[in-house]
Amino acid sequence: MAEMTLPELMAAMPTAFVPEKAKGVDAVFQFSATGEGAGDWAVAIRNGTCTVTPGVADKPTVTFRIDGKDLLGMLTGKLNGMSLFMQGRLKIQGDLGLASRFAGFFVR
DSSP states (O other), X not given: XXXXXXXXXXXXXXXXXXXXXXXXXXXXXXXXXXXXXXXXXXXXXXXXXXXXXXXXXXXXXXXXXXEHHHHHHHHTTSSOHHHHHHTTSEEEEEOHHHHHHGGGGBOO
């Protein structure tokens, strides 16, 4: 089976969302990917739902800036987000505590 592309993975994100793990969260996570698989996606988590919209959100709670290949690896669990951050390959703006919880809102 072929690996998913970044746009495919982002579009499928709502199906992997676990509402119980995101109770009380009302936030918009902006993903800005560069290089291979470049693109922008806004992931809104609120009221027990997850929606993904291509493009840039007006006022995101958290913004992740990362290479597309690294983002794909991070979202599939092949790369560790904290390691990418420490290496300077992942830039985060906004609520760092909420950013660190993001992966926990989904089944892998």
